Amino acid sequence: MPSLPSPLAAASPRPGVSPKCCALSSRRLKIFQGTPEGGPVIVPHQEHLPPDVGAAKLWLSRRQPDLWRERQQVDVTATVAHRIAQMSPEQRAADAIELVERARRRIAEYRQTIEHQGEPEPAPESALEPESEE
Numbered sequence: 001m002p003s004l005p006s007p008l009a010a011a012s013p014r015p016g017v018s019p020k021c022c023a024l025s026s027r028r029l030k031i032f033q034g035t036p037e038g039g040p041v042i043v044p045h046q047e048h049l050p051p052d053v054g055a056a057k058l059w060l061s062r063r064q065p066d067l068w069r070e071r072q073q074v075d076v077t078a079t080v081a082h083r084i085a086q087m088s089p090e091q092r093a094a095d096a097i098e099l100v101e102r103a104r105r106r107i108a109e110y111r112q113t114i115e116h117q118g119e120p121e122p123a124p125e126s127a128l129e130p131e132s133e134e
Helices: 007-011 053-063 080-085 089-115
Strands: 024-035 039-049
Touching: none
Parallel strands: none
Antiparallel strands: 024 039
16 A cells, blocks of 8 residues: 655655654564573564654754744734724724723722721720729
C-alpha cells in the first residue's frame, strides 16, 4: 500500500531525511539473562519510536511559515478607542456630554453619602481608666 504524502514529507528539503518529528522504526537486539548452561538469550525485535509533536510543529513552522504559523487574533472592536473612532463628531459630542452627566451624578451620590454619615460615635469607656475616689 503506498503511503500518503504528508506535510512533513512535502516540507522536507531532501527525500529520505527522517527528523525527530517523524515516526521511526529500527531493528534492535534485546539481550536477556539466560540460563547458566545456555548463556544469554539474544532476541531481535523491531523498536518503534513515536513522532515528537513539538518537533513536528517546529519543523513545519520553520519550513513553511505561511501555512504553519501560530495565528493570534486580537479583537479590537471592544476597545473604547475603536468605538470612539467609529463615531461621527456629533456622536462624540453627545457621548462626551453624557459622560460628564454620569460623572456629576456619581460625584453627587458620593457627596450625599459622605454628608449623611453623621457624627462619629464616642468611643466606649475602657475598664483601664482609673475610677475617681470620692
